[in-house]
Amino acid sequence: MNYIKTAVLILFFSCKGDLDIKPDQGLLIPTKLEDMQALLDNVEMNRAPGLHMIAGEEYAITTEGVTSLRTAPERNSYLWADDVYEGSVPSDWRILYEQVFYANVVLDGLNTIEVTEENRSVWNQLKGSALFFRSLAFYQLIVEYAMPYEKGSADKVPGIPLKLSSDINEKVERVSIRDCFKKILSDLDEAGPLLETVQSVYLTRPSRHAVYALLARIALYMQEYGTAEKYADRCITLSPGLMDYNGLSRTSSRPISFAQAGEEVIFPQFMLTYSFATSSRAGISEDLLSVYETGDLRRIIFFRDRGNGVFTFKGNYSGTSSMFLGTTTAEMYLIRSECRARLDDIEGALADVNHLRKMRWDSNVPYQDVSMEDREEVIRFILLERRKELAMRGLRWSDLKRLNRDSRFETTLERTAYDRTHILAPQSDRYAFPIPQIEVDINNLAQNKRD
């Protein structure tokens, strides 16, 4: 009996063998709040999709220029082709869902961390940030992959899959665009109070300010002008300052540094790398170049003559070659202005738009505020000002989708390449990009029509 006791004792005597030890100390198993902050500080969280840029109205590229674009999705997006991706997984879709995944990892992780007095503010900031990033990604997915929003039919228009957990094996399906927006808006409502009011140093981190700006942008897309005005107004109250473009270099190929732009930037995003953004052959459309008046500094500061009549964009608020696509105070003035006009506050509308225009005006050229009375004329003027100010900011595609709902403001896009004229009608199905084939295959997602 004694033997057996000893035997059992020795047999199961265990060295300290802790199965929870990290196999590689360099690995970070995100369990602490600071790890989660590091995940959300990832530069990929501030990336924005780009194919809608080249599909939009701002580029006019020659056949040769189209051929020189590096990837098939770029060429096909420009021409609104039947097959956009040619078998590849589009980076736009991938990066946005990667942001969703990071946000979900943080949200799932936060659920396992107890909130205490000491960690409450950090915990709140992280939760708000994750909700903000996820909502931002969802919104951008809707703009690119779903048909436009219309209040009446929103419950019938397919939106996008709302991936709400970090479990990579979980199957997802597309939900209606109304449900998408419902989730986005409620998440943003939850995020706002959790976040710091403004980010004074680390602009790349979300703030309540950024939530308001995003809400203003989304509400405008949904044609909820009252709501849009409310949030734009809050943003302007928080930070009313605008850059005076007279202080910027007119000759530099990088006229605006990110630090300078910081005065206006509410939340920065940078477009994914696409060859069209840096190509010397991907020219800006004459249509856009022609809208600027003499004395408008943006014409000089934003565009650069590459010869052969090709102009390219150099007015990035990033201060680098990467395209800045974030929210700015100027955009908030334009949103408030448009909403005021639509809500019949013509005076207020013009005050905003004139305030902005003045800051962009060459001080050597006499400046005069515009004044007009006809509401539609005022709206048209503001929309034109919007094109000028927000050129190459990734907003034209969503504006087209919104404005094409109203026959007064609709636009038919047209371009010539490969000896053919390509047309995108205002109500075309092609305003929703195709869902990547692999999602259709594995998750059985409904594909967008492309008639």
Add this chain to the structure above:
Amino acid sequence: MKKTIVYIFILSVLCVSMAGAQQVLRGRVLDIDTGSPVARATVTVKGTAQTSLSDADGRFSVPVSARDTVVFHGVRYDTLYLYAPFGREDIVVRLTPQRTALQEVVVSTGYQTLPKERATGSFVQLDNDLLNRSVSTNITDRLRDIVPGLSFNTYGNSALSIRGQSTIFGNAEPLIVIDNFPYEGELVDINPNDVESITVLKDAAAASIWGSRAGNGVIVITTRKGRAGSPLNIGFNAGTTVVNKPDLYVRQTLPASDYIDIERRLFEEGYYDAAKNSGYRPLSPVVELLYGGQADPGRIPEIDREIERMKTYDVRKDADRYLYRKGVFQQYALTVNGDVKNNNYYASVGYDNNRESLIGNGYDRVTVNLKNTFRPFGERLQVTTGVYFSNNNEIRNNPGMTGLSMSGSSSVIPYLRLADDNGRPLSTVRDYSREFIAGAMDEGLLDWNYFPLQEIQAADNRLVRNNLRMDASLRYLIADGLALSASYQHTEVGSERNNHRSRDTYYARDLINRFTQVDGGEIKRPVPLGGILDVSVLRSLGRTFRSQLDFSRQFGQKGEVSAIAGFETRFSRTDSKDFRYYGYEAEYARNAYVDYVTDDFPLYHDSQRRSSIPNNDDMDRFTDVFRSYYVNASYSYDRKYILSASARLDQSNLFGVRANQKGVPLWSAGLAWNISREGFYGSDILPYLKLRGSYGYNGNVNKSVTAFTTAAVSGYNMYQLPYATIINPPNPELRWERVQIINLGLDFSAMDNRVSGTLEIYSKRGLDLIGDSPLPPSSGIVLFTGNTADTKIRGLDANLSTRNTTGPLKWNTDLLATVVKERVTGYEKEAPATGGLGYIQSPYALPLPGRPLYALYSYSWAGLDPENGDPMGYIGEETSTDYTGIFADTDLDNMVYSGPLRPTFFGSVRNSFSYGNLTASFNITYRSGYYFRAPGIAYSNDYGLSSNSAAYAERWQSPGDETRTHVPSVPAQPDGNRDMFYIYSTALINRGDNIRLQDFRIDYRFGGLMGNKWFRNMNVYLYGNNIVLLWKSNDLGIDPDNSYADLPFTFSAGLKLDF
């Protein structure tokens, strides 16, 4: 008369003394291994008729005289000569059992030893004689060509494979077990002289006791220890190996004259103008001269003469003379073992000193091995302790030919000279043009010239590694047939590499100069004067504890059960640190500080570029924790039927809680049937016949994935905040890779043991292998690495031993044959978007279902265009030279699968002869069923200069050449796709099949000749390795297994003494 009396007296005294010199020698004859008595051994006094037989207790007595030699001879024992045992009363003689084919072989699994006869699995046992047949510093080298199924790979991610590779991204090396514990250190730290035997475990029944680590097979190394009952035994070994210089002419490069002609052509076309205009980029000596001629046309005739002279130079001649020498490897070992009062001990000291063939490189090793087994309280309790220490020193001061290439080029200019006619080192072109260097030195920078031969002298790059293993075990016999044991092993490996580039080295001077700023005569040096010392420190710690119950018992007359069950925990941790000292002065052990923060120091040679000072600091820590439970049992009935089963459960910190909890055990079952013991079996043709089969699962570890969400800091964002990237998504489903193995074996012997052998067929299926598979990107992950891939291997291992002659001249033959057919059966990651191109041009293995992991894929070749020598391929059925079109058209269906990269049929034939004390053997090896891609020529934009291939001379030059060559013409326009198409076409695919005389050995044993006055036994041997390639199927002059001449001929001579 008086004289007669004296004579008689002397004679009588002599007679008395002669009579006193007769004595009866008594003693016992024992088995040296087991200590059991040897009955019926003949004891003969040499030269007389005096003979007796030992009794059942091994006792004998025989009358002897002084200076007699007594010969002991037992059946199945080596004959022992005892010289003049006169004057000793009661002696113990220990006979060594003969090592013959069918003697009972004991195999070791690392957890237990069992007679091979009772094994159901696939074991290969290598005894001391076979392991010592070859001579090497490293023990694993001695496994080459003597184990069926074991291959040394020239391609792939493991050096060794046992029966192919059943993993894709996981660890593919077999598990090495030394003295019952897994060994994760460097194998070179083990002195081969300390190795007693090696068992290779190949199937599930053999290896599954190692569970999750046995998937690639297990190599169990048992080191020597003292034998119970053995007398004091001192052995000494000394050997010297001479290693030939590698043959630098194996790689067929452009002759200097062709090279220079191309350079001239490129020069005339302005190819070098950009480099010239950069003001600093290096130009080859010929190009420098040509620019000299351009600047001063008066010098042209002189320059032309100089260039003509250069055409006669050959850098390989200089390299052979100044970079290489004959390597000399020396090996010494002294061993002492014996048994004193229940304490058997073994102690050894080994010393190796390798002077490598690259001048300035070397290795030495000191090993100390101490082992003791005590039985303090009789037979019940056994205590074993062991200490193994090795100190390894490695010097790497000579990079060989790679130290001669010019920056931006991988090939070596063929007309470089390393020394002048008087042997004085010359500088060679490296990173900068001569003009630039002269200018910089005028400004006060350090000498910027590169002298390859001086570098070898100035370099000091050494590694010291100390490896310590200590183990202790207790074994207590609780009851008859039931023992409890506990063992513990502690390992510590510390290594430190110090790469000291003194201020004399080019590396230090170059880095200092690059950062030097000259400002109006004032010289600022952000990288301070002095040497640069790079230190890498690595420390590994391992602790293993194991407790085990052994049970064995007879049941009835014929049944026998033996079983083990145990528990093991293992912890190992490796810490590494790397750091660098600038301004290092070895003499004062002093260093200077540099500014690592500033990232825009201007670079002297290129004012466009700015840089920070290179920083090497880094640290890592890896920890493995395993916890395992195992059980293994076998039942044998009448030694006729044997049934075995084993199971093991592993847990580890690599896997999440869920995987550990689920704990799918790895298990095996085996059955053996000793047909020749059946009553009905009476075959005289095959007196021994055993059939065995096994089935089960082994596991494999892949450390690159874990069940947890893991991230790593991957950079700093625009605010210099560190950010993290997710490396591994949460994968709670993660589990061990498994290998399902079915093995069927047949052991036989025939014709009175003249013929014996083993034949095994097997199937190995890799299941749940870690592989990449696509996920819908909405999950946030595009490519998922998890248990998604499968492989399948089928194969055959055979060995056949024959004793061709008996009698005084003995001739034995050992034939080994292995067939291994591997393929990937499941791999979910889709073919790359580039289709066939992805597989064909991939620099690493891309798994493709239905094909081996290591496979060659090619473009279909349609010959050279007779008009212009363009390589032609196919688009559809049509021949074409539209290479982009061919690439686009080549998909998975019409790309050519050229065959496996690893041999699929290989083995060896070893013939051994012995005559008296002389033995000789040689081994012929063969490898077949694999392919290689011969190096081709890529013309690039320099007419093939950077390709530096002798194939240039074979190129298509005029119509009609296409019938004799497949080397394309020089293209009118540089065309990278044309180059790629040719290089990856079937034109360059060749079979790798070859037969070579691998090695030979001659031994002479002086044991019987000189008796045992000073030593019991003396062996003198000669050994040659990598002797000659007898046949190869390709006619390109390429040895597919030795294409870099890294296996040069070696010749060894040595001596082995036993006292």
